[in-house]
Amino acid sequence: MADRRNREKPGLQPTNIRDPEYFHKVVDCQWACPAHTPVPEYIRLIAARRYADAYMINWYSNVFPGILGRTCDRPCEPACRRGRVEEEPVAICRLKRVAADYKGDIRARLPAPARPNGKTIALIGAGPAALTVARDLAPLGYRCVLFDAERRAGGMIRSQIPHFRLPESVIDEEVGYIVDLGIEMRLGQRVASLKALLDQPFDAIFVGTGAPRGRDLAIPGREAAAANIHIGIDWLSSVSFGHVEAIGKRVIVLGGGNTAMDCCRTARRLGGADVKVIVRSGFAEMKASPWEKADAMREDIPILNWLAPKAFTLAQGRLSGVVFEKTQATLDAEGRRQIVPTGEPEQYFPCDDVLIAVGQENAFPWIERDIGLDFDARNMPVVDKTTLASTHPRVFFGGDAAFGPKNIIWAVAHGHQAAISIDLACRGADIHARPPPMVSLVSQKMGIHEWSYDNDVTLDRRYAVPHEAKELALADITVEVELGYDDRLAFKEAERCLNCDVQTVFTDRLCIECDACVDICPVDCINFVPNGEEAELRARLNVPAHNPAQALYVSGALKTGRVMAKDEDVCLHCGLCAERCPTGAWDMQRFLYDMARAGQACCKR
Amino acid sequence: MTFLPKPKLSHPGLARNALGYTRRDYEGAISTLCAGCGHDSISAAIVRACFALDLPPHRIAKLSGIGCSSKTPTYFLGASHGFNSVHGRMPSVLTGANLANRSLIYLGVSGDGDSASIGIGQFAHAIRRGVNMVYIVENNGVYGLTKGQFSATADRGAKSKRGVINTDESIDLVGIALQLGATFVARSFSGDKAQLVPLIEAAIKHEGAAFIDCISPCVAFNNHEGSTKSYDFVREHNEVVNRLDVIESRPEITVDYAPGAVEMVQQHDGTWLRLRKLADDYDLHDRVAAMDHMQRHHAAGEIVTGLLYVDPEPRDLHQHLNTVETPLNALDDAALVPGAAALEKLNAALR
Numbered sequence: 001m002a003d004r005r006n007r008e009k010p011g012l013q014p015t016n017i018r019d020p021e022y023f024h025k026v027v028d029c030q031w032a033c034p035a036h037t038p039v040p041e042y043i044r045l046i047a048a049r050r051y052a053d054a055y056m057i058n059w060y061s062n063v064f065p066g067i068l069g070r071t072c073d074r075p076c077e078p079a080c081r082r083g084r085v086e087e088e089p090v091a092i093c094r095l096k097r098v099a100a101d102y103k104g105d106i107r108a109r110l111p112a113p114a115r116p117n118g119k120t121i122a123l124i125g126a127g128p129a130a131l132t133v134a135r136d137l138a139p140l141g142y143r144c145v146l147f148d149a150e151r152r153a154g155g156m157i158r159s160q161i162p163h164f165r166l167p168e169s170v171i172d173e174e175v176g177y178i179v180d181l182g183i184e185m186r187l188g189q190r191v192a193s194l195k196a197l198l199d200q201p202f203d204a205i206f207v208g209t210g211a212p213r214g215r216d217l218a219i220p221g222r223e224a225a226a227a228n229i230h231i232g233i234d235w236l237s238s239v240s241f242g243h244v245e246a247i248g249k250r251v252i253v254l255g256g257g258n259t260a261m262d263c264c265r266t267a268r269r270l271g272g273a274d275v276k277v278i279v280r281s282g283f284a285e286m287k288a289s290p291w292e293k294a295d296a297m298r299e300d301i302p303i304l305n306w307l308a309p310k311a312f313t314l315a316q317g318r319l320s321g322v323v324f325e326k327t328q329a330t331l332d333a334e335g336r337r338q339i340v341p342t343g344e345p346e347q348y349f350p351c352d353d354v355l356i357a358v359g360q361e362n363a364f365p366w367i368e369r370d371i372g373l374d375f376d377a378r379n380m381p382v383v384d385k386t387t388l389a390s391t392h393p394r395v396f397f398g399g400d401a402a403f404g405p406k407n408i409i410w411a412v413a414h415g416h417q418a419a420i421s422i423d424l425a426c427r428g429a430d431i432h433a434r435p436p437p438m439v440s441l442v443s444q445k446m447g448i449h450e451w452s453y454d455n456d457v458t459l460d461r462r463y464a465v466p467h468e469a470k471e472l473a474l475a476d477i478t479v480e481v482e483l484g485y486d487d488r489l490a491f492k493e494a495e496r497c498l499n500c501d502v503q504t505v506f507t508d509r510l511c512i513e514c515d516a517c518v519d520i521c522p523v524d525c526i527n528f529v530p531n532g533e534e535a536e537l538r539a540r541l542n543v544p545a546h547n548p549a550q551a552l553y554v555s556g557a558l559k560t561g562r563v564m565a566k567d568e569d570v571c572l573h574c575g576l577c578a579e580r581c582p583t584g585a586w587d588m589q590r591f592l593y594d595m596a597r598a599g600q601a602c603c604k605r
Numbered sequence: 606m607t608f609l610p611k612p613k614l615s616h617p618g619l620a621r622n623a624l625g626y627t628r629r630d631y632e633g634a635i636s637t638l639c640a641g642c643g644h645d646s647i648s649a650a651i652v653r654a655c656f657a658l659d660l661p662p663h664r665i666a667k668l669s670g671i672g673c674s675s676k677t678p679t680y681f682l683g684a685s686h687g688f689n690s691v692h693g694r695m696p697s698v699l700t701g702a703n704l705a706n707r708s709l710i711y712l713g714v715s716g717d718g719d720s721a722s723i724g725i726g727q728f729a730h731a732i733r734r735g736v737n738m739v740y741i742v743e744n745n746g747v748y749g750l751t752k753g754q755f756s757a758t759a760d761r762g763a764k765s766k767r768g769v770i771n772t773d774e775s776i777d778l779v780g781i782a783l784q785l786g787a788t789f790v791a792r793s794f795s796g797d798k799a800q801l802v803p804l805i806e807a808a809i810k811h812e813g814a815a816f817i818d819c820i821s822p823c824v825a826f827n828n829h830e831g832s833t834k835s836y837d838f839v840r841e842h843n844e845v846v847n848r849l850d851v852i853e854s855r856p857e858i859t860v861d862y863a864p865g866a867v868e869m870v871q872q873h874d875g876t877w878l879r880l881r882k883l884a885d886d887y888d889l890h891d892r893v894a895a896m897d898h899m900q901r902h903h904a905a906g907e908i909v910t911g912l913l914y915v916d917p918e919p920r921d922l923h924q925h926l927n928t929v930e931t932p933l934n935a936l937d938d939a940a941l942v943p944g945a946a947a948l949e950k951l952n953a954a955l956r
Contacts, residue, residue, distance in 0.1 A: 084617065086614065459613055512828070512837075514836060516642070522629075524615075524616045524628075543616045574612055580640045580641065583641070
């Protein structure tokens, strides 16, 4: 009926809320997360102090809640709706850590080792991507054989993230949960030839070898002063494994990414009294996360911008400093941003050691180029973005090895998808027929004004995570800087979540157009307007919808011929529209979107 | 009603008026009326009108009597003056307040029970005296607080929720207001803010007795089949005579409208009313014709809405009484106690 009426008027078709992706996109944090973790769902559990339940949701979705709760790049937080309504998003990442910190013993909830299904998978590199594949496949009966050159599993999580950000005990615990599923660990065994591995009876091989090569700087003095110039990720790894325990008093870190931040803070703890980060771009353009920059500066590490290293200087055959030229950003002929020298006088900074953290690269010297596995012009393997399959039918990639350096949560997301592909391939199914997500949409109505979620929107601002005293933190590299929220702070922070997964569901045939929802909506997102084309309709809403990244929820034609148009942008999900609705045309329904994992490919879309 | 207060968070793109306020700053406490009550829409329309006119909230006085409608001043203009009077006595209190301090904007909010039954005498006299006010009747045709008995404005033949047919003739408050000399008379519908908000703005700017009869469906007791004040019935039988825009300074008449389709009326305070005519034969300056038009359409079962009558040069109670320009509370001792010589002069004039 609504469809027929709507066709008479030009304008937008009613929003198809049966498409799981529509409401998924409304849950900004979950949508932004590469692994699509159901964030509001576990935050509600944290508020209910059901930490173990919150942890298990995370464990299934992102595999490393305790690790990610300390180290994630947090793509969810810039996406958080709260950040568009007030100043700062919910501290999603650190709430995840709360679930890990207070969960208690969850081993009984972990999957039991399964009856073997006769298939064997080789996993190369014991980092987050391969561990995720193992975690997904081992409970299905796959025999997983994990190779790593290091003697301890964890990959970059263990080698590159300093222990003052991520205690080893957390790595041991969460890597252990996976190893205990019955993974065959071949640690200390570097795979030297993929060809040789392919000759062995593995049903599939997963490559999760990361981006192991730190970029170098080929500038004058590099060779002569090599003894005191270190590649950032290699140096961090040496520190992590206890091979390096000291550094000079004056240290310069070159680079503006998160590795540079880890390098400078590590240097501060190994004897670096005067540590500087020097970056060729501006402060705002630096790749490092804002909170990591803030943490470095809090440890008395200045960040100097617009300075590009030009040469290393030596005195008595030893590194004595670095010469920089001033830079600025300009646009080239094609309008691309470029960093060029300004021509101003050079600047010189004396130092004892330099850490180079200007990027990472992939390296696949151990993959033969004649085995049917294609590489592209940039010498990267050709990998399908969805299936993570290479051009060799038995080889799959994931993590930084697949598409270059990203982060842990992307590695986990790749791992899940690769596991699905491997499972499909091993069962002789089409790896392109991806299993659909598990979705549910359930009314939260308990009474006339009672919902089964806390719809009272708190005005609290973001709570800071308590830190260890600086003197204590800098004195010992194993002292964790962030102490984490206690349960009281965690509850308050969790209450800031707007429950964006509790959706405003509108039934047009019930609406009597009384305007009650329009009048009560605290953020003016509901409108009853004549239909129109999207751009034009967005412009004439009560508050024009200027954020095109956020959808308009449009109903079918109502009795007056108008439509309901809701701008999803800053909806507080407070449910007042549904409380004020006399006919139940609005309802608050909890939307749970659970990404399919390997073994769930039982039903068709 | 809702148990939770409305969250203080608002849309970051919410418009601000000349005073720097957002619409949210003109709201009051959260409504305790039934969900979907037309009265809440009228409250929201008042909020929008006051925001659009850049009115300082502390220069507005909102007065009401008893009833669902008379509860609503709590739910809008939380920073304005308020007086919740005895049942049906709002017009007297408003008249007194207006005489004492003519510098405030007076907003009388009443219902069909409050104004057409217990307070009809008060209503009639406030209108005929020309008190400078906006008098809004939130008209739902039933007594909602006592579970939906017919009120005096219920149409004859209308069916109650229990299935009883109303046998009494209805009181037409618009007809009475026109007859008693209101200088601004309008009727509107709570479900049509596009019409209602400019009418409230124009009424506030009108310097005389402005009356708005606003049909406001009672979702709990008068929104069923057979009701003549339900959302569906009003939408189906609404005869709109004109659409109004309130403009602070005279605008260009754009070419979008056919000649004669737009009429500009300047009110005494300088604001312009731009009326897009929807009924060709309607003259909003002819009181007698307006009454005739109302009666004919009412007999045909239609509800005429829009700006029905306006006198751009109204006279109000203060002009009738030749009172002092200064509000009484601002008169100083010299003015209030002119001295023996002035008394002597006055006494002499009376001899």
